[in-house]
Amino acid sequence: xxxxxxxxxxxxxxxxxxxxxxxxxxxxxxxxxxxxxxxxxxxxxxxxxxxxxxxxxxxxxxxxxxxxxxxxxxxxxxxxxxxxxxxxxxxxxxxxxxxxxxxxxxxxxxxxxxxxxxxxxxxxxxxxxxxxxxxxxxxxxxxxxxxxxxxxxxxxxxxxxxxxxxxxxxxxxxxxxxxxxxxxxxxxxxxxxxxxxxxxxxxxxxxxxxxxxxxxxxxxxxxxxxxxxxxxxxxxxxxxxxxxxxxxxxxxxxxxxxxxxxxxxxx
Amino acid sequence: xxxxxxxxxxxxxxxxxxxxxxxxxxxxxxxxxxxxxxxxxxxxxxxxxxxxxxxxxxxxxxxxxxxxxxxxxxxxxxxxxxxxxxxxxxxxxxxxxxxxxxxxxxxxxxxxxxxxxxxxxxxxxxxxxxxxxxxxxxxxxxxxxxxxxxxxxxxxxxxxxxxxxxxxxxxxxxxxxxxxxxxxxxxxxxxxxxxxxxxxxxxxxxxxxxxxxxxxxxxxxxxxxxxxxxxxxxxxxxxxxxxxxxxxxxxxxxxxxxxxx
Numbered sequence: 261x262x263x264x265x266x267x268x269x270x271x272x273x274x275x276x277x278x279x280x281x282x283x284x285x286x287x288x289x290x291x292x293x294x295x296x297x298x299x300x301x302x303x304x305x306x307x308x309x310x311x312x313x314x315x316x317x318x319x320x321x322x323x324x325x326x327x328x329x330x331x332x333x334x335x336x337x338x339x340x341x342x343x344x345x346x347x348x349x350x351x352x353x354x355x356x357x358x359x360x361x362x363x364x365x366x367x368x369x370x371x372x373x374x375x376x377x378x379x380x381x382x383x384x385x386x387x388x389x390x391x392x393x394x395x396x397x398x399x400x401x402x403x404x405x406x407x408x409x410x411x412x413x414x415x416x417x418x419x420x421x422x423x424x425x426x427x428x429x430x431x432x433x434x435x436x437x438x439x440x441x442x443x444x445x446x447x448x449x450x451x452x453x454x455x456x457x458x459x460x461x462x463x464x465x466x467x468x469x470x471x472x473x474x475x476x477x478x479x480x481x482x483x484x485x486x487x488x489x490x491x492x493x494x495x496x497x498x499x500x501x502x503x504x505x506x507x508x509x510x511x512x513x514x515x516x517x518x519x520x521x522x523x524x525x526x527x
Numbered sequence: 528x529x530x531x532x533x534x535x536x537x538x539x540x541x542x543x544x545x546x547x548x549x550x551x552x553x554x555x556x557x558x559x560x561x562x563x564x565x566x567x568x569x570x571x572x573x574x575x576x577x578x579x580x581x582x583x584x585x586x587x588x589x590x591x592x593x594x595x596x597x598x599x600x601x602x603x604x605x606x607x608x609x610x611x612x613x614x615x616x617x618x619x620x621x622x623x624x625x626x627x628x629x630x631x632x633x634x635x636x637x638x639x640x641x642x643x644x645x646x647x648x649x650x651x652x653x654x655x656x657x658x659x660x661x662x663x664x665x666x667x668x669x670x671x672x673x674x675x676x677x678x679x680x681x682x683x684x685x686x687x688x689x690x691x692x693x694x695x696x697x698x699x700x701x702x703x704x705x706x707x708x709x710x711x712x713x714x715x716x717x718x719x720x721x722x723x724x725x726x727x728x729x730x731x732x733x734x735x736x737x738x739x740x741x742x743x744x745x746x747x748x749x750x751x752x753x754x755x756x757x758x759x760x761x762x763x764x765x766x767x768x769x770x771x772x773x774x775x776x777x778x779x780x781x782x783x784x785x786x787x788x
Binding site: 288291292295296298299300302303304305306307308309310311315316393394435438441442445448449454455459460461464 | 550551557561562565569573575576577578579580581705708709712713715716718724725728
């Protein structure tokens, strides 16, 4: 255990130094992280205005709080390994990594965390600005803040592991980009980006609650803005745990089979 | 005329290239359909809760989304890959071979790599405009149609000019992909009328990154909400920007030193 800790500390230092080289890049990521939520926030605000200030239980302030939280959660749970992994498999760069004593997953965990630490200081002021422009109205109580902590951790883990399940598909197909675009579009609808899940029309909402995508982005956002009751929050946590477990099992299975496939190609 | 023929030649060669990877081509087309349908779905979901957004009805919003995908599609078909290659040429010095060709270098750089597979977006965009207009019905007359055509051309021109100016900066700074990435991050905002956004974003989308007005104004023309002043401003503004982008390109080209320098 202490060995793993030492390894992680060394990896952190190295990654952190590498990440600070590309500060402009992280500001660009910031734009992407902020613009889409603002686009839909603006549209919902206009719609709420047309309906006399509220849609369902959502006032304009609630929408603003939701989308501010969603931006934060989206950034914190961001996981992009599948894009890099496809290249590594195709160009054979994976082979030397597999020879190292450490599973490639560990490197990904560290670079993922470092990216978030580096970008967060830039994101927070932007979110404050948006919250202020749209007069966000947070109803968060102390217990919700407390529940948010395990919820966001589960969401980070879930999106990361799920991303790696998709990444591992690169062992079979080198056209991972098509799969990733599909994933992006499904998240677009079911992770709560176009609307808070409760505002989706009936069947879509049911589907949204059943699929894993909402538990990566919508769930922690809804808890953080103070929109979930205690029972709902507990159910959300349960669903997150279940989906994380399933994704982990899927990852272990896919990875094991994939590695066999990979060496069979002779890359 | 000659340039149209050149364009056809580019399209044909690029299509031949793309046809080597047929499964890829089919996947690309499927992707476009999924993207457009999910965007349309987002608008439909929004309109299950309200009948009107900032004065825009569902039919008018569908027209707007159609315009968005026409402009987005034109970008992907003509300019996106071409400008990416152009920046690569500047970096490697291989722009020499383009400059010495007996055709307008600005044209060659802007439209050399026609991505035929992306035409799907334009087709879907046109279809959406058709559906939207059918829903609006009688309100759309010849005048609105003409205004729509003119402003759509202006919108395409504006977005092209912005891309050209940003790419031209490569002559001095070499690595400007990041600037283009800023543009791509803003383009998402074109899917809704520019008037729903808060002040700072509305100003950005109307000036520095004109994707907002490029999409909104043609849709306004169809909705019959564009007055003569707006039309004239749009045409004059585009003319001015067009002239500036061309001038800027020439300045850039003049400072290009080539591979051996």
